Amino acid sequence: MVADKNENVTCTSFYTIKMARLASGYSELIACNILGMSMNELKHIEEDSSDLTIARAQQMSSLYEVSIDSIYFGKNNIT
Known part of the structure; x- marks a missing residue:
């Protein structure tokens, strides 16, 4: 399907903590x-952010200037 030029098309990108x-x-x-x-704490978070607190996620989201909604929380299987 090709989008009509008048349609709004939304593209969603997700970032791992490391990518952000x-x-x-x-x-x-x-x-x-x-x-x-x-450094060990950051490396752990970048490898697996599934147990990241909301406060820490908000802090990192703000620093990295990435919406918290676009951050992937979980194990980073990307090498």
Whole structure:
């Protein structure tokens, strides 16, 4: 199906936490310093964000300038 030129077409993108960090241009070290966490904690979150608290998710979403609705929460199976 081809969209009519007058139709609104919505494209949804999802980011892993790591993809959001990389897209925003933050290194692991800088992100850790701003977020107040260790490198090990960030690496764990980037590998599996399924147990991320709402407060931490909001903090990371704000820092990385990515809508919290477009972040994938779960195991990162992308290498």
